[in-house]
Amino acid sequence: xxKELLFEAFxxxxxxxxxxxxxxxxxxxxxxxxxxxGYSNEELVHLGLRTVLFEEDYQAIVLNYTQLIAGDLDAFQxxxxxxxxxxxxxxxxxxxxxxxxSQADYIIGQVVDITQRKKAEPEMEMLRSFYNYASEGIGxxxxxxxxxxxxxxxxxxxxxxxxxxxxxxxxxTPSFTYDHAVYLVEETLKGNIIKNFETIKxxxxxxxxxxxxTMSPIYNRDGEIVALSGIVRDITxxxxxxxxxxxxxxxxxxxxxxxxxxxxLTRANSAFEVDFGWSHQELVxxxxxxxxxxxxxxxxxxxxxxxxxxxEGYETIFKKKNxxxxxxxxxxxxxxxxxxxxxxxxxxxxxxxxxxxxxxxxIQSEKLSIAGQLSAAIAHEIRNPITAIKGFLKLLQxxxxxxxxxxxxxxxxxRIELILSELLSLAKPQKSNFKETDLRFTLxxxxxxxxxxxxxKSVQVDLKHDENLPILHCDxxxxxxxxxNFMKNAFDAMPDGGYLNIEMEYCALASGISxxxxxxxxxxxxxxxxxxxxxxxxxxxxxxxxxFMVSKNIIEGHSGTVHISSEVNVGTTVEIILPxxx
Numbered sequence: 001x002x003k004e005l006l007f008e009a010f011x012x013x014x015x016x017x018x019x020x021x022x023x024x025x026x027x028x029x030x031x032x033x034x035x036x037x038g039y040s041n042e043e044l045v046h047l048g049l050r051t052v053l054f055e056e057d058y059q060a061i062v063l064n065y066t067q068l069i070a071g072d073l074d075a076f077q078x079x080x081x082x083x084x085x086x087x088x089x090x091x092x093x094x095x096x097x098x099x100x101x102s103q104a105d106y107i108i109g110q111v112v113d114i115t116q117r118k119k120a121e122p123e124m125e126m127l128r129s130f131y132n133y134a135s136e137g138i139g140x141x142x143x144x145x146x147x148x149x150x151x152x153x154x155x156x157x158x159x160x161x162x163x164x165x166x167x168x169x170x171x172x173t174p175s176f177t178y179d180h181a182v183y184l185v186e187e188t189l190k191g192n193i194i195k196n197f198e199t200i201k202x203x204x205x206x207x208x209x210x211x212x213x214t215m216s217p218i219y220n221r222d223g224e225i226v227a228l229s230g231i232v233r234d235i236t237x238x239x240x241x242x243x244x245x246x247x248x249x250x251x252x253x254x255x256x257x258x259x260x261x262x263x264x265l266t267r268a269n270s271a272f273e274v275d276f277g278w279s280h281q282e283l284v285x286x287x288x289x290x291x292x293x294x295x296x297x298x299x300x301x302x303x304x305x306x307x308x309x310x311x312e313g314y315e316t317i318f319k320k321k322n323x324x325x326x327x328x329x330x331x332x333x334x335x336x337x338x339x340x341x342x343x344x345x346x347x348x349x350x351x352x353x354x355x356x357x358x359x360x361x362x363i364q365s366e367k368l369s370i371a372g373q374l375s376a377a378i379a380h381e382i383r384n385p386i387t388a389i390k391g392f393l394k395l396l397q398x399x400x401x402x403x404x405x406x407x408x409x410x411x412x413x414x415r416i417e418l419i420l421s422e423l424l425s426l427a428k429p430q431k432s433n434f435k436e437t438d439l440r441f442t443l444x445x446x447x448x449x450x451x452x453x454x455x456x457k458s459v460q461v462d463l464k465h466d467e468n469l470p471i472l473h474c475d476x477x478x479x480x481x482x483x484x485n486f487m488k489n490a491f492d493a494m495p496d497g498g499y500l501n502i503e504m505e506y507c508a509l510a511s512g513i514s515x516x517x518x519x520x521x522x523x524x525x526x527x528x529x530x531x532x533x534x535x536x537x538x539x540x541x542x543x544x545x546x547x548f549m550v551s552k553n554i555i556e557g558h559s560g561t562v563h564i565s566s567e568v569n570v571g572t573t574v575e576i577i578l579p580x581x582x
Contacts, residue, residue, distance in 0.1 A: 016092070016111035022069060024049070024062070027106065036092065036113055038085030054081045061094070068098050068107060079114065091118040137232035140218070145169050145185055148227060157211070157234050159204030172201045174208065188215040188228050198235070209236045238337075245335070255349040258335075261342055263288035263306050275351065277321030288345075292319065308334035308342045315557075318349060327356040437476045439513060439578075440465055443504065446483040450491075458497030459490070465504035469513055470580050474558050479578075482551040486517045486574050489548075493521025493572060512560075512579040523568040532564060 010017055016033030020026060026045045034041055037052045044051075050058050057080040064076040075097040082090045092111040099106045131138055137154030141147060147165045155161055158172050165171075173181045180199040187194055194215040201211050212235050218227040249256050255272030259265050265286045273279055289302055305311055311332040318328045328349045335344035447461055454461050490500045498520040507514040524532070532548055552562050559579050566572040 016113070018044075018049070018109045018111070020049075020065075020107040020109060022105050022107075024065060033111060036090070036111060037082060052082050052084075054083065057081050065096070065107065068096060069105075074098075079118075082111075090115045135233075137230075137234075139170070139230045139232070141228045141230065143189060143225065143227065145228075154232065157203070157209070157232060158201070172203070174200060174202045176200070184213065184215050184230075185228065188217050189225060191217055191225065193217075201232075209234055210239045211235060249346075252348070257283070257347045257349075259288050259305075259345040259347065261308075261344065263345075265291075266344070272349070275320070275326075275349070276318070288347075305332045305345060305347065308345065310334070315352065326351060327353045433477070434473055434475050436471045437474050437479070438469075438471055439474075439479065439515070440469060440504065442476055442480055443483055443502065443515070446480055446487060447502075450484065450487055453488075453491060454500075457491050457494065459494055459500055460498075461487075461500045461502065463502045463504070466506055469504065469506060470511070472513060472578055473581055474578065475554075478554045479558075482554050482576070483515075485548070485551045486576075489574075490517055490519035490521065490572070493519055493523075498571075507577050510560075510577050510579045512577065515576045515578070517574045518571060519573075520571045523570055524564075524566040524572055525568055529564065529566055 010028075011030050013030055014032055016036045017030045018026060018033050019028040026048055029041045029044050034044070037044065039047070039052065049061070053061065061078065061080065064073065064078065067073045068076060075095065077093070077095045079091065079093050082092050084090050091114045093114045094109060094111055096107055096109040099108050131151050134151060134153055137151065137157045139147060139150040139154050146167055147162070147170055149166065150160075150162045158170070160170065160172070177200045180197070184194055184197060194213070197213045197215070199211060199213065200208055202208055212233045214231040216229050216231075217225045218229055220226045249258065249267065249269045252269060253271055255275050256269045257265055257272060258267035265283050265288070268278070268280050268283045272283075288306060291302070301311070301314065311330060314330045316328060316330060317325045318330075319325050329352050330347060330349055332345060332347040334342040335346055337343050443463065443465075447463060451461075487500065487502075494500075500520075501516075501518045503514075503516045503518070505514055506512075555562050555576055555578065559581075561577045563575045563577075564572065565575075
């Protein structure tokens with residue numbers, strides 16, 4: 001009866017079991033071991049254990065087996081690889097001991113399948129590494145709030161070692177935030193995950209710190225909550241920086257708007273409310289794409305801001321709540337968290353109304369200066385057609401060729417009208433008027449206006465331009481002022497006459513136009529060239545020193561550039577590059 005019971009226990013044990021002889025041969029295996037290896041008992045008895053083991057693992061077992069037979073070991077335990085009949089590598093935890101009977105000595109081996117555990121070990125090692133070396137503190141608590149274990153970051157944040165608090169409730173909650181701790185535990189026990197909950201905790205040395213806590217339930221295989229995990233991040237410094245930033249925004253003299261990463265307005269400082277008239281309550285929730293910077297605002301600027309790209313010194317018009325337009329300079333930059341990720345966008349506005357007014361006065365002053373300088377040449381230009389008109393009127397009295405004379409008189413009057421209209425257009429104060437303009441015609445009009453002065457100074461003007469040039473979006477009157485200024489500068493540099501070659505061609509780099517004014521004048525020394533553009537610096541006896549500076553400001557206002565190169569006694573080249581769109 002006893003033998004039958006032992007046999008049944010061996011045959012039906014959930015553990016794989018094998019009986020080996022003293023010589024290492026397989027005497028008997030049970031069904032669990034057969035299932036584990038995929039071989040039948042008969043196959044295993046015939047083939048032996050070497051068939052189902054890696055060679056190095058088999059040799060390790062033989063070594064321990066020999067010591068067991070010799071009595072040097074009472075038992076041994078090993079974790080070794082087996083090869084299933086289907087070729088799959090499997091792992092088994094082996095324990096073996098010697099059994100002596102009246103008939104012979106045997107080795108009884110037991111094998112537990114640990115394949116799944118072994119496969120999970122790399123992931124477990126990664127998880128263990130993450131747990132130990134994570135920058136956030138991680139703590140595991142039982143359902144009553146007692147510490148089970150904490151990682152190194154947790155110890156560093158609170159100053160308590162795991163050995164000091166294991167099995168206890170962590171003494172880090174001050175009385176005034178006790179309700180926060182209760183809330184976190186109760187909600188997590190309900191199966192909820194609480195993310196980024198901000199509260200105040202106290203370290204071992206008594207300091208108060210601001211932390212962000214994420215709490216999650218830990219379940220067993222039956223779906224029961226058996227523990228709680230808490231991830232803690234010390235945000236004390238971050239909160240201090242945020243407080244400083246908020247103070248900076250609130251007390252800044254310039255209006256400032258703060259948008260979240262989706263472009264929704266979340267904050268406006270008091271300066272914005274005062275300068276533009278909207279209250280904070282009216283602004284919160286507005287999307288950046290719905291903010292109208294100016295009637296000509298391009299979506300590209302808004303999208304650039306939304307992408308977190310910095311925007312510096314963008315000049316535009318912004319309307320107040322009462323509809324009054326204000327000249328402003330906009331600057332925007334992303335606000336990033338401690339990991340460098342953008343979580344907000346700041347947009348500041350600076351009122352440049354007074355500066356723009358001063359610039360307009362300066363431009364107008366330079367216009368009047370140019371008009372005054374042109375007056376002698378224009379008087380000479382007008383005197384010629386008037387003299388011709390007088391002469392032909394006398395001839396009309398005694399001539400039969402009246403139609404011919406009438407046509408000549410009409411053309412001369414038209415010439416006078418053109419010169420006067422150009423002079424008035426130059427001198428008259430005008431608001432900026434950006435429109436589609438063909439600069440070839442604009443430049444030809446300027447050449448026509450200065451033709452008499454060029455003749456008086458023996459300067460030959462030659463214009464060359466590409467036939468297919470893009471139409472530019474610009475203020476034609478301002479561009480005329482620039483062209484006239486650079487042409488007059490060229491005339492002044494050639495008191496004994498010379499050549500002014502003007503070249504206009506397509507500029508692929510700017511998707512616009514390049515205009516070069518090349519004279520054969522006296523040139524500019526390098527020490528003087530470096531000062532060109534400084535306010536009130538001039539080499540002319542009657543100059544204001546504002547001409548080039550005003551011209552440069554006009555071109556830059558069109559998002560263009562101006563470059564001067566010069567060689568003494570050879571000549572000067574002024575190159576303007578204007579993009580198609582401002």
